[in-house]
Amino acid sequence: MARITMREAISQALWEEMERDERVFILGEEVGVWGGTYAVTKGFYDHFGPKRVKDTPIAEAAIIGAAIGAALTGLRPVAEMMTINFAFVAMDHIVNEAAKLHYMFNGQMRVPMVIRAPGGGGRQLGATHSQTPDAIFAHFPGLKVVAPGTPADAKGLLKAAIRSEDPVLFIEHATLYQTRGEVPEGEYIVPIGKSTVQRPGKDVTIVTYSKMLELSLKAADELAKEGIEAEIVDLRSLRPLDMGPVIESFKKTNRAVVVEEGWPSYGVGAEVATRIYEQAFDYADAPVKRVAQKEVPLPYNRTLEQMALPHVEDIVAAVKEVL
Amino acid sequence: MEKQEYLNLYHQMVVIRLLEEKVAELYQQGKIGGFLHLYIGQEAVSTGLISTRRPEDRVITAYRDHGVAINCGLPAGGIIAEMLGKATGVSGGKGGSMHLADVEKNFWGGHAIVGAHLPLAAGLALGDQYQGNAAVTICMFGDGATNIGFFHEALNLSKVWNLPVLWVCENNQYGMGTAVERASAVSEIRRKADGYGMKNAVADGMNLMDVREVAGKMMEEIRAGGGPQFLEIMTYRFRGHSMGDPERYRKPDEIRKWEENDPIGIYRKYLVDHQIASEDELNAQDQSAEKEIAEAVEFAENSPEPAAEELFKHIYVEE
Known part of the structure; x- marks a missing residue:
């Protein structure tokens, strides 16, 4: 296995899929x-x-709209949003067209497209360029949303997304591009809609994804020094959301912390916690705890920005609260 | 054109008119839900325009889509069934009046967010350009759509990429209840295409032959690789924006003036004056159209509701 960066993994997936399938093409701002x-x-x-x-x-609406139209003709566009924050400008096309056409026209139309969108905070880009609005996009039936946390998953999931017959929003975390990880050689696919255990443990379940996986793994290392064994479940896909490994883990540990970078209100943590209660209430030994961003627009100032973002110590503290 | 083709176009316009009158009735009876936007008065626009297309040419339009659906060859029964929400509707009862489509007939809908289908049209044309198909995408929209950002993004992109699109603005002079001059900085809508260096023209939407002639020429130029063009078709809807329109914004005199200018009457007169068809032949077309609509309504009313399991079908291709 090669040890490559997230950037290389994504780039390889794109390159290999374009070599494999003439219908795959890329469009976006400054992609060429x-x-x-x-x-x-x-x-x-x-x-x-x-x-x-x-x-x-x-012109984000034109980028996404044209990608949808091209997908309708049988092509497989990969549209790049320079950042996920710009996807709001194309929100109508993402939620009202891409996510609806197959259903609304009774299966006559298919929209096999991928929207790649880097996001996340921590780079002093200010309030409009630093958001982690993943949960918003995961709200809509008809759209698939994936957000890998490792280079291996990024490569495998992007290939799955490009080959999918459905529209997929592929969320990249901009501070993960340099992160290295083992990536299998040759052809492989990570299926959309499958959560996975990234680190086994027996004392507490940490449910997370994307950038927060990195922090959660570090938190688990810290906790291990104190003899606490955290099991980390990486969601990888937000829609469809695979709760199987989460519930299985929770039934074993009876305690859970959900870690996301976005705001907690109406967020991924809220969704996961509710599903845990719905599906495994009797197994709970403590209330599910959420770790998330402070409910503020992210400020530019480095200290203030870092105060607003979740950190390893927040995860460690949350785990200790539920134990 | 062969005589039969002239008669077919007349027939299509009468079918649209009768279908619209019928569905207005069904709406008032409470059998059609949601919104209903009628095409009465605008029949010559899509009939003339679509008569210039080849089967490989794609058509996409806004929510006032019943007429163009007929012109694209969708069956009246399937259209009315869709409005009644029936399983036999062209969109399985899941789309409704504003979301008619038949991909087999290269009719790509029926889109209900004003202007949002324009970038999609650019994408359809991109698909043909990419795959080397000599096809043109016809994209229809109302005057109201030319004030929204999507319109400008799509026109710009189509010109930058030299996409084979015919942009067609159906200027019926009102965006809902707001007159063009109250909403658009230029009331000659086609001038907006000048801003994108795009060849443009105007046609008289009450006159099928004029629409056909102007559009036909543009279609051939686009097909030859000349890039996108813009056609403004002047028309008038005889009815309100939708069935729920109180119509406080138009005076009876204005409506009467346009109604005297009925596109079906004008085309009928043209056919008789040019001795292309006799009154008897045209009356026979009227009767066959009436029969077609009566049968379509019967088909639609007798069709089953969608099965309960349809609710969760087609959310994704791959579940």
Whole structure:
């Protein structure tokens, strides 16, 4: 297995899928000549040419709308939002078109497209460029939402997303691009809608995904020093949400902490906690605890921004509260 | 055009008119739910326009979609059944009046968010360009849609990428109840296409032959690789925006003036004056259209409701 960065993993998945299938093409702001604002598509333009690596105007509704239309004709567009914050400008096309057409027209139309969108806080980009609005997108039936936390999952899930017949929002965390991890050689797929145990344990279940997986793993290391064995379940997909491994783990540990980077209100933690209560209430030895961002627009100032974001010590503290 | 084709176009317009009158009735009887936007008065627009398309050309429109559905060859029975929410409706009863479609007939809907289908049209055309198909996407929308951002993003993109799209603004002079000059900085809507360096023209939407001639020429130029063009078709809806429209914004005189200018009457007169068809032949078309609509209503009313398991079907292709 090769040890590569998240950026390389995503780039490899895109490259391999474009080599495999002529119908796959990329469109977005600065994806071509520039090579991608996060350099994910560096070298693609020279290799695949302008037909398959399309630079667009700064017009997110047109990017997503055109991707939907092209998908309807049987192509497999991968549309890039420069950041997930810009996806709000294309919200109508994501939720009112991409997520609805298959159902509303009784299966006549298919929208096999991927929207890649980096997001997350911690880079002093200010309130409009730092959000983690994953839960909002996971609200809509008809859209699939995945958010990998490791390079291996990023590669396997992106391939699954590109091959999916359904619209998939692929959320990348911008501070994970340099994160390295083992990625299997050759062809492999990680199925959408499957949670997985990233670290086994018996004392408490930590449910998380994306960037917060990294923090949760560190928290588990800290807890292990004190003899607390945390089991970490990585959701990987927010819709469809696979609660199987979460419930299985909770029935064993009887305690859970849900860790997300976004705001807690109406969030991933709220959803997961409710489902735990619905499906395994009798197994609970303590209330499920949420770790999430403070309910403020993220400020620019580094200290203030860091105060608002969840940290390893918050996870450790939350685990100790439920024990 | 062969004589039969002239008659077919007349027949289509009469079918649209009768279908709309019938569904207005069904709506008032409470059999059709939601919103209902009638095409009465605008029949020559889509009939003339769609008569210029080849089967490989894609059509996409807004929520005032009953007429264009007929022109694209969707059966009146399936259209009315859709409005009644029946399983035999063209969208299985899940779409309703605003979401008619038949992909087999290259009719890509029926879209109910004003202007949102314009970027989709650019994408449909991109799909054809990418795959090397010599097809044109016809995208229809109302004058109201030209004030929303989607319109400008889509026109710009289509020009930058030289996409094979015919943008067609059906200027019926009101975006819901707001007159064009109260909502649009330029009342000659086609001038907006100038801003994107896009060739544009105007056609008289009350005159089928004029629409057909102007649109036909544009379609061929686009098909030849000339890039997108913009057609503004002047028309008038004889009814309100939807069935729930109190119509406080139009004076009876204005409506009467346009009604005297009935697109079906004008085309009928054209056919008789040019000795293309006799009154008897046209009356026979009227009768066959009446029969078609009566049968369509019967089919729709006797069709079953969707089965309960349809509720969870088609959320995803891959569950």
